[in-house]
Amino acid sequence: MNIEKLIRIIPHITNGITEIYTHPATKNNHSGDSESNKYEFEAEYKALIHARTKRTIDKFNIELSSFNS
Numbered sequence: 001m002n003i004e005k006l007i008r009i010i011p012h013i014t015n016g017i018t019e020i021y022t023h024p025a026t027k028n029n030h031s032g033d034s035e036s037n038k039y040e041f042e043a044e045y046k047a048l049i050h051a052r053t054k055r056t057i058d059k060f061n062i063e064l065s066s067f068n069s
Contacts, residue, residue: 006048007052010053
């Protein structure tokens, strides 16, 4: 997940509960040739905290919540 993909997804969210499953991190701690090493943890983190994401969420009146709420 990166900023462009996230911004494309948001307008398609419909009423009700929608989960966007992510694995954000500030750095990739995986080593070697594993699939985890290829995952874009940092890009995902940056996409989730980007001001453009916040503006898009606001534009479509989406209410964020945590898994527990």
